[in-house]
Amino acid sequence: MTSPSSDAPDAPAPGPNGESPAGGYYGRGIPYLPIHGYPGKLIAIEGTDGVGRSTQIQLLREWLEIKGYGVVETGWTRSRLMQPTIEIAKGSNTLNKLTFVLLYATDFADRLEKEIIPALKAGFVVLSDRYIFTALARAGVRGVDRQWLRNLYGFAIAPHMVFYLNIDVKTLITRVLESRGMDFWESGMDLKHGDDIYDSFRAYQNKLLREYSSMADEFQFRVVDARRPINRIQDELRRQLSAFLEPAEKPADTVLTR
Amino acid sequence: MTFSLLHATDFADRLLYKVIPPLKAGMIVLADRYAYTAFARDVTRGVDRQWVRELYSFAVRPDLALYFRVPIDVSVDRLMARRVKLKFYEAGMDLGWSANPVESFRLFQGKVLDEYDQIVPEFGMEVIDAKSSITEQQRLVRQVIAQHVQTRKMEITDDEPVV
Numbered sequence: 001m002t003s004p005s006s007d008a009p010d011a012p013a014p015g016p017n018g019e020s021p022a023g024g025y026y027g028r029g030i031p032y033l034p035i036h037g038y039p040g041k042l043i044a045i046e047g048t049d050g051v052g053r054s055t056q057i058q059l060l061r062e063w064l065e066i067k068g069y070g071v072v073e074t075g076w077t078r079s080r081l082m083q084p085t086i087e088i089a090k091g092s093n094t095l096n097k098l099t100f101v102l103l104y105a106t107d108f109a110d111r112l113e114k115e116i117i118p119a120l121k122a123g124f125v126v127l128s129d130r131y132i133f134t135a136l137a138r139a140g141v142r143g144v145d146r147q148w149l150r151n152l153y154g155f156a157i158a159p160h161m162v163f164y165l166n167i168d169v170k171t172l173i174t175r176v177l178e179s180r181g182m183d184f185w186e187s188g189m190d191l192k193h194g195d196d197i198y199d200s201f202r203a204y205q206n207k208l209l210r211e212y213s214s215m216a217d218e219f220q221f222r223v224v225d226a227r228r229p230i231n232r233i234q235d236e237l238r239r240q241l242s243a244f245l246e247p248a249e250k251p252a253d254t255v256l257t258r
Numbered sequence: 259m260t261f262s263l264l265h266a267t268d269f270a271d272r273l274l275y276k277v278i279p280p281l282k283a284g285m286i287v288l289a290d291r292y293a294y295t296a297f298a299r300d301v302t303r304g305v306d307r308q309w310v311r312e313l314y315s316f317a318v319r320p321d322l323a324l325y326f327r328v329p330i331d332v333s334v335d336r337l338m339a340r341r342v343k344l345k346f347y348e349a350g351m352d353l354g355w356s357a358n359p360v361e362s363f364r365l366f367q368g369k370v371l372d373e374y375d376q377i378v379p380e381f382g383m384e385v386i387d388a389k390s391s392i393t394e395q396q397r398l399v400r401q402v403i404a405q406h407v408q409t410r411k412m413e414i415t416d417d418e419p420v421v
Binding site for chain 2: 027028029030031032081082094096098099102103105106109110112113148151152154155
């Protein structure tokens with residue numbers, strides 16, 4: 001419900017729409033939390049369910065810590081405030097697409113304020129297992145207004161790098177079935193495409209993948225082919241991350257050799 | 259931010275289950291507080307003014323919105339007369355402006371009232387003077403509502419025959 005008189009905006013245009021404010025807020029931000037000049041780096045690892053994000057993050061974390069970086073991990077629906085609530089709500093059969101989106105956004109806001117921003121302030125590398133793009137993709141598939149979603153997440157910080165682990169549905173299906181099997185929500189069963197979980201999974205994940213790739217340009221994803229072996233993917237992530245982190249660390253080196 | 263988003267989630271849930279269905283059935287819905295409360299309260303807590311308006315753009319615009327305006331002193335006196343303890347968030351204690359609940363309430367709600375003064379013209383709310391007696395206020399409220407309800411009363415759209 002916006003104002004009928006549509007008062008003049010007192011901040012720059014909301015939404016990412018092309019420009020890349022890496023390390024800054026996407027849109028209107030959080031007025032009481034200025035983040036300009038924080039030394040930490042925010043790295044998002046995106047990709048659909050079962051694509052291998054957590055494995056890659058675990059390996060990245062070890063590697064970064066050996067190199068001497070302080071690392072903080074954050075992941076979707078892991079906030080202390082919201083995780084129990086989200087679990088209850090998922091089981092209650094009363095969630096609809098709007099409340100679903102808002103619960104996720106609350107969880108994200110909690111982690112942003114309590115985990116991500118303090119870690120960036122203290123100079124950590126923050127590895128984010130999924131980021132707002134998962135929320136945008138899931139809500140997009142469920143028909144939530146795209147502009148409203150982008151305004152909503154205008155308080156999010158644009159990561160310094162977004163790695164998108166890209167996969168095709170066929171490979172994804174075998175991978176998920178080999179590991180933990182298909183899950184109700186990851187199969188989009190709430191969309192009621194039918195009773196068959198296999199068909200539903202395939203249709204839903206297809207749509208999700210299309211949503212993700214439609215965001216690739218808008219949010220400058222670094223697309224990584226996730227069909228390859230784990231170590232090949234890891235090598236590529238490390239190569240790109242080194243190239244970004246090492247030049248940024250140069251001032252610290254000169255201090256050490258003084 | 260989480261305060262704002264949790265309230266928006268609750269609002270969305272009530273909107274979808276408690277507000278929209280009766281509206282579809284042609285009923286009158288009385289809402290005790292609406293999105294305007296969030297606009298006033300969240301902005302006072304430091305959330306971006308335009309962002310919170312866009313957040314609530316999924317809300318149904320009310321046919322009529324009443325604002326019961328009261329000076330902060332009257333509000334404090336009434337609350338003190340009725341109960342001893344002010345609620346933590348209602349007094350804005352989370353903002354740490356004052357360790358004294360009554361003082362914090364006065365500071366926080368004072369700013370909330372200032373915010374309402376912007377919202378009222380922005381959304382064309384009807385102002386009721388809440389300093390006056392309950393009877394007087396109720397007479398006014400009935401008058402204002404009657405104007406709105408009467409113009410709509412005759413629009414019987416139910417063209418399905420009752421079998």
